Amino acid sequence: xxxxxxxxxxxxxxxxxxxxxxxxxxxxxxxxxxxxxxxxxxxxxxxxxxxxxxxxxxxxxxxxxxxxxxxxxxxxxxxxxxxxxxxxxxxxxxxxxxxxxxxxxxxxxxxxxxxxxxxxxxxxxxxxxxxxxxxxxxxxxxxxxxxxxxxxxxxxxxxxxxxxxxxxxxxxxxxxxxxxxxxxxxxxxxxxxxxxxxxxxxxxxxxxxxxxxxxxxxxxxxxxxxxxxxxxxxxxxxxxxxxxxxxxxxxxxxxxxxxxxxxxxxxxxxxxxxxxxxxxxxxxxxxxxxxxxxxxxxxxxxxxxxxxxxxxxxxxxxxxxxxxxxxxxxxxxxxxxxxxxxxxxxxxxxxxxxxxxxxxxxxxxxxxxxxxxxxxxxxxxxxxxxxxxxxxxxxxxxxxxxxxxxxxxxxxxxxxxxxxxxxxxxxxxxxxxxxxxxxxxxxxxxx
Numbered sequence: 001x002x003x004x005x006x007x008x009x010x011x012x013x014x015x016x017x018x019x020x021x022x023x024x025x026x027x028x029x030x031x032x033x034x035x036x037x038x039x040x041x042x043x044x045x046x047x048x049x050x051x052x053x054x055x056x057x058x059x060x061x062x063x064x065x066x067x068x069x070x071x072x073x074x075x076x077x078x079x080x081x082x083x084x085x086x087x088x089x090x091x092x093x094x095x096x097x098x099x100x101x102x103x104x105x106x107x108x109x110x111x112x113x114x115x116x117x118x119x120x121x122x123x124x125x126x127x128x129x130x131x132x133x134x135x136x137x138x139x140x141x142x143x144x145x146x147x148x149x150x151x152x153x154x155x156x157x158x159x160x161x162x163x164x165x166x167x168x169x170x171x172x173x174x175x176x177x178x179x180x181x182x183x184x185x186x187x188x189x190x191x192x193x194x195x196x197x198x199x200x201x202x203x204x205x206x207x208x209x210x211x212x213x214x215x216x217x218x219x220x221x222x223x224x225x226x227x228x229x230x231x232x233x234x235x236x237x238x239x240x241x242x243x244x245x246x247x248x249x250x251x252x253x254x255x256x257x258x259x260x261x262x263x264x265x266x267x268x269x270x271x272x273x274x275x276x277x278x279x280x281x282x283x284x285x286x287x288x289x290x291x292x293x294x295x296x297x298x299x300x301x302x303x304x305x306x307x308x309x310x311x312x313x314x315x316x317x318x319x320x321x322x323x324x325x326x327x328x329x330x331x332x333x334x335x336x337x338x339x340x341x342x343x344x345x346x347x348x349x350x351x352x353x354x355x356x357x358x359x360x361x362x363x364x365x366x367x368x369x370x371x372x373x374x375x376x377x378x379x380x381x382x383x384x385x386x387x388x389x390x391x392x393x394x395x396x397x398x399x400x401x402x403x404x405x406x407x408x409x410x411x412x413x414x415x416x417x418x419x420x421x422x423x424x425x426x427x428x429x430x431x432x433x434x435x436x437x438x439x440x441x442x443x444x445x446x447x
Contacts, residue, residue: 055102071363110340169395170329188313229249231320291314328403
C-alpha cells in the first residue's frame, strides 16, 4: 500500500477541515466499458493484483445503498485483480469520525465522498488528485456530466479535484390525501405555511416535523429561507463581511425558525428525533409534509403511500417573488487521494469512472425505480416511480441551484458552528444569542 503518513502539521490542518464532509445509487450495459483512462500499469488488465479503499455515505439497506454495493460487486467481478474495500458509513457523524481517523493515521482512503466548495479547497491543495487529465482524456465520460464540475474547481488553483456522484436538491414532500382532508392546497409561500399548519393542528396532524438530531437539517432550513428571501446576494455579502450573521435580515430568519418551532409546525423533540422516525411518521400519515432532499425519493417510492405523495418547492416569501424559484441544491462526488500511485491509482480512477458512468446511473434508476442524477441520460417515464416524477416536475420550476450559506466561506469550521448553534436554538437558546454566537465566531476566525 502507498498510503503514507502526512506530516503532523498537514494532518492537523486536515482534521480542522473535516466538517466539509457533511450535509444531504446488473445493468444491461457495461459500466466498466467507459473506464479505460489511466490504466497503463495493469490495474485494468488482469495482471497485478491490487486493493483499494472507498469511503462513501452509501451503506445500509436503502435501495440506493444496495445498488451501490451491487455495482462494487459487478466491478470486482469484471476486474478480478482489483479488490475494493468498502468502508462506507451512512451516518454523518460516523462518516466524519472515520475520515478524521483516516487523516490522523495517514491512511486516507483511495476514494472518498465529499461536497466540494470553498471548504474543500485545502484538501484540493494537499491530498486530492487533480482529475482534469482524466477528464480531458475521456471526453465521453466527462461530457456526460451535468455542469457541476465547478464544485471542485477554484480560480487560483488549476485542475478539477472531484467528479459528481450525486445530484441533490431539497424540497417538501406532501401527503395529497391529508391536504384534501383540510381542503387546502400545499403552501407556496411562508405566509401560507402558517395558515395550512393551523388547519393540520386542529385535526391532530403535525404540519412538517423535522429531525435535527443530525444537525445538518437546521442548517439546510436556514439556507432555504435565506435563498428564498434574499437570493445568493445575501450569501455573498456574508462571505465578504458586508453583511453580518446577526444583522436584521439574518435575525429575522432565525426568529422565523424559532416561531415555527414554538407554533408546533416543526413537530416535537426536534433535537432528539432522528430522520428515520420523522419519515416513518410521514409514511404513517401522522405528519402532512416531509422536509427532505432528493435522496429520500427511493424510500417514499417504496412506501405504502407512494401514490399519495406530491412534491413542492420550499415555500418562498410573498414580498420576494424574484428569488422564490431558487433551490438549495448541488452535487456531491468522489475525490481520489494523490497518495495513490501506480496500479492503485489506475484502479482508483477506473472505479471512479465506473461508478460515475451513465450506465451506472441508469442502473441506479432501474434498481431504485427513481431518483435524480448528475449526468445527461434518457429517462423512460414508464420506468420512473410517481414520487420521482413529482420531484422532477417540481424541480423543473427552479431558476437555479445554490449551496449552503457556509459552503462559500473559507472558514471551514463555520459549517459546524452554524449547525450547532441552530441545534442549540431548537434546544432553547434565543435567536439573538444564536446569531451573536455565529458572528462572534466569524470575527474570531476571519483571516
